[in-house]
Amino acid sequence: MNILWVNRLSYALHSQDVIIYYTGTGNSLQVASSLRERLGGDMLSAADIVRGDCVLEHDGIVGIVCPVHFYGLPMTVVDLLSRISFGNGDPEIFLVLVCGTFTSKADFEAEKLLSARGLDLDYVFSVKMPENYTPLFRVPPQRAIDEMLSGVDAEADGIVSAIEQKSKGNHNRNVGLRFMTRVARGYFVRGRKTSKFKLNDRCTGCGICAGICPVDAIEIKDGRAVWVKDRCDLCLACLHRCPSWAIERGRLTRRERYVNPVLKESR
Ligand SMILES: Cc1cc2nc3c(=O)[nH]c(=O)nc-3n(C[C@H](O)[C@H](O)[C@H](O)COP(=O)(O)O)c2cc1C
């Protein structure tokens, strides 16, 4: 077997694998990138997939990496898992929940949605990363942020090792209070109203927010950002990643912004 052939073979195997990520402020992207460095395969954005038919060719290892939103899955990930299909393929699926405090039943939600599509959720993991829900909470101090971000590669090593050893099951160490999902999901419907965003006079009309919004809820009109949908995912990408700090959502959000360094270049 010559080297070229081996390389082609390994490419063919890896191209069956995919890591699907969804991110607001880059934490899940950092985790997904670290996993991809170790597992190989393609890396796709959930927001891009749901703009299409959600049919994937991948039939190897499929990873889904996303933040926890209101003790459940982000709405785009709910949309993805409600429609995802691998044709006749039977991939091995893992979920990594990226949370600020705890996940509650986000893992059960994913399991249920996949099961309705005839798919098994083979592994669940979670990684604690800096909190970005600034309408209510503070971003952690820089020292704590540095500690969490520098621990990502070790977390990825642990996840990959469990997958390689076929240690299937729920490895989520940040479950917390399971009942919080029921309490919080009702608020999430009202909480996602875009009318709650306020644009201050620092908006330059640069268009970054419109370009990164996973649900295309923002357009630039007359040189300013305008929300064109009643509800959005509330991922807070626009608020945190606006270079002018022009987007607010309540008084508390004026204090600080958080962007994971993996996204700093795109600000
Ligand atoms: C709308 C919203 C709701 C959130 N709800 C939770 C939650 O229920 N539990 C939790 O641990 N973190 C919660 N967070 C924090 C994020 O999950 C956490 O900061 C995550 O690292 C963000 O990942 P990202 O940078 O990939 O968007 C929430 C964040 C947002 C924006």
Ligand code: SF4
């Ligand atoms: S990213 Fe900020 S400055 Fe740029 S258009 Fe959006 S709100 Fe305005």
Ligand code: SF4
């Ligand atoms: S409008 Fe902002 S918070 Fe809402 S989904 Fe788009 S980027 Fe995320």
